[in-house]
Amino acid sequence: MRGTVMHAPGDVRVEDVAPPTLQAPTDAIIRITAACVCGSDLWPYRGIEAVDQPRPMGHEYVGVVEEVGEAVTTVTPGQFVIGSFFASDNTCEICLSGYQSGCVQRQPVGGAQAERMRVPLADGTLVATPDLPPDDLVPSLLTASDVLGTGWFGAVAAAAGPGKTVAVVGDGAVGLLAVLAARQLGAERVIAMSRHEPRQRLAQEFGATDIVTERGDEGVAAIKDLTHGLGAHSVVEAVGTQQSMLQAIRSTRPGGHVGYVGVSHDVVLKGAPLFFALVHLHGGPAPVRRFLPDLIDLIWDRRIDPGKVFDLELPLDEAAEGYRAMDERRAIKALLRP
Amino acid sequence: MRGTVMHAPGDVRVEDVAPPTLQAPTDAIIRITAACVCGSDLWPYRGIEAVDQPRPMGHEYVGVVEEVGEAVTTVTPGQFVIGSFFASDNTCEICLSGYQSGCVQRQPVGGAQAERMRVPLADGTLVATPDLPPDDLVPSLLTASDVLGTGWFGAVAAAAGPGKTVAVVGDGAVGLLAVLAARQLGAERVIAMSRHEPRQRLAQEFGATDIVTERGDEGVAAIKDLTHGLGAHSVVEAVGTQQSMLQAIRSTRPGGHVGYVGVSHDVVLKGAPLFFALVHLHGGPAPVRRFLPDLIDLIWDRRIDPGKVFDLELPLDEAAEGYRAMDERRAIKALLRP
Incomplete structure (x- = not known):
């Protein structure tokens, strides 16, 4: 089957790879409906993170279950499912406290930019949609797999809520969806920090009430100016650099x-x-699984439209162009269809 | 009047100093009933923090109001009061959210190891006891000024509460009182990390259910062993070093x-x-003022006895011995009476 492999920084190829097979009775094999390129994929692409050996890429996915191991009971072949970048059992004490990304059985999930993938711990990891989704909902459902769930976690971790002023540092897909999440969580005011006009517009569509274009000391001063000199109640950091964190x-x-x-x-x-x-x-790898059922409901009922973050859609075979476009900031986020 | 001044690391003297005077209409002058030496006073004493000029010492105090500025309305001469190491207006948005140590008008309070001291923003800073306290309550009331309030904040910041396992790193007065706080807040299990027997015993008197003597990697392993490999729900860090924080x-x-x-x-x-x-x-300089009314009640009703952390009581003139005893870990905490 076809799958995306990073061979070295800047070198992403879609090539013939071995199709996945069930390796444990708790596994599922899914046929990918859509996957995407993550901002975090750009770290190795840019050589900031080492690529020691060819790496199957992709950890955001929606698809249809093809086959399940004998221990799997909650998802069945034919169902449309969403999972996230960590497989979790969803039964341990850490999962039950809402931190599935810290599950005691946690396993990274990879190779989603492909025709098929194996998902470990399928019962704890995958959530099925009420039915096969109409095609126009696929992008939004795909965001729930990572960027929406991650932005949502950022807003929850920042205690966004009614009466709060929330600032979001970072205008990538996660930052933009943190704006959406903050607004959905009832924040009174949402300040998007962005200097890119198309992203500013999308932030406003997602509910941003203010835009701050400054960064660093000037960005901090601008937020203070908007908040009677006090600073925001809640700030989401959605970049990961020293400058953005400070x-x-x-x-x-x-x-x-x-x-x-x-x-x-x-x-x-x-x-x-x-x-x-x-x-x-508070932060870290988002426990996307905690939020998946609610996020699927919001999307299914068309109350949110997070799929707007995809401004580039490509056939899987052109994955390399998706990386290039995101690396050059020509695209916010690239969706790939096998 | 007599007051304690640090001239250089290791050089603490009680000498004649100028008595404090009202400098703003919001000030109060209090006659110190008791003050103490803080663990944080040991940083400059040990030369880890610079002493650029003679420094009046002391920021933990209880005493009787002698004089108030014309704008002061909530405390009156003759009342027994407790304040903390930051003066706060207790009316700004930050104070009202419970973060008086981040008050927009915040001012450090100093010179408490003396006969008298000036307290700025007296209305927002000082809390009066229901009456003049019996002498045996003075040590406990004094702890509310800093170490109890700080330990309490540590336990609150660590989300200590019913059903939780709380570990406390550090067996100084703050750590020991964080044990007491965690227990008062309803924690099911409180693990004190201490290798000093007298402190272990006090931790147990304050409600510790377990003692861990190991530090560093071994300390972490011991906590994991006690918590099914998961780690504690809540951990209070009460030291301030790299090792203790990690x-x-x-x-x-x-x-x-x-x-x-x-x-x-x-x-x-x-x-x-x-x-x-x-x-x-979460952490930082404790918003002691948030907790003062409740802590005074608990002490006044003799439901807690945090004053047990004072294992050395000295006349003010012997303050230097209080520093020495704490520096050499011969004393947990030294109380000074002018």
């Missing part, structure tokens, strides 16, 4: 909450300024 | 809470391990 912490008022979901790369936090910032800090 | 984070389960109240010195947190730890992190 911008997020410094834009938050004492007692406020920073939700960080940008995969951390060069971040180093000094203890003393963090101590005196008096903020709450 | 020990706290690594002892916390995914989705759990770290409350850090040890004044951060050499701490540097790398982004990636923090990201994948999936913990909540």
Whole structure:
């Protein structure tokens, strides 16, 4: 079958790969309906993260179950399902507390940019939609697999809610969907930090009430200006760099909450300024599974349209162009159809 | 009047100093009934923090109001009052959200190891007891000024509560009182990390259910052993060093809470391990004022006895011995009476 493999930074190829097979009785094999390129895929693409050996790519997926192991009871062949980037048993104490991305049996899921993929711990990982979805819902359902779930977690971790002013650092798909999430969670004011006009527009469509184009010290000052000098109640960090993390912490008022979901790369936090910032800090790999049932409902009922983050759709065979377009910021997010 | 001044690391003297005077209409002057030496006073004493000029010492105090500025309305001369190390207006948005230590008008309070002191923003800072206290309650009331309020904040920041397993890193007065706080907040199990027998015993008196003597990797392993391999729900960090902070984070389960109240010195947190730890992190200078009314009630009703952390009581003139005893860990905490 066809699958996407990164051979080296900048070198992404769609080639013939071995089709997946059931390896454990808890596995499922799904036929991919759509997958996509993640912002985090750009770290190895750009050589910031090492690529030691050819790496099957993709961890965001929706598809139809083809085959399940004998222990799988909650999903059956023919169902349309959504999972996320970590497989989880959804029964351990950590999962039950809502932290499926820290499941004691956690396994990374990969190789979604392909015709088929294997999903471990299928019962705990996959959630079926009420029916086969109409084609126009597929992009939105696909976002629930990662970027929507991650942006949502960022907003929850930042304690976004009624009466709150929420700032979002980062205008990638996760940041834009954190704007949507903050608004859905009832935030009064949502400030998107973005200097790119098309992304500003999308942020506004998703519910941003204010746009701040400045970064760094000036960005912090702009947030303070908008909040009586206090800083935002809630700030979502959706980039993962030192600059964005410090911008997020410094834009938050004492007692406020920073939700960080940008995969951390060069971040180093000094203890003393963090101590005196008096903020709450929470984040990490999003427990997307916690949010999947609610997010599927919101999408199924067409109350949110997160699929708008896909501004490029390509056949799987052109995956390399999806990477290029996102790397060059020509596209916010690329959807791939096998 | 007599007051304690640090001239250089290791050089603490009680000498004649100028008595405080009202400098703003919101000030109060209080006659100190008791003050104490703080663990954070040991940082400059040990030369880890610079002493650029003679520094009046002390920021934990209880005493009797002698004089108030004309704008002061809530405390009157003759009342017994407790304040904390930051003066706060207790009316700004940050104070009203419970973060008085981040008050927009915040001012450090100092010079408490003396006969008298000036307290700025007296209305927002000082809380009067129902009456003049019996002498045996003075030590416990004094703890409310800092170490109890700080330990309590650590336990609250760590989300200690019913059904939770709470670990406390650090067996100084703050750590010991975080044990007491965790228990008062309803924690099911409280693990004190301590290798000093007298402190272990006090931790147990305060409600510790388990003692872990190991530190670092072994300490983390011991906490995991006690929690089915998962880590504690809540961990209070009450030291402020790199080792203790990492020990706290690594002892916390995914989705759990770290409350850090040890004044951060050499701490540097790398982004990636923090990201994948999936913990909540909250702390900083404790908003003691938030907790003062409730803590005074608990002490006044003799439901808690936090004053047990004072294992050394000295006349003010012997303050230097209080520093020495704490520095050499001969005393947990030294109370000074002018």
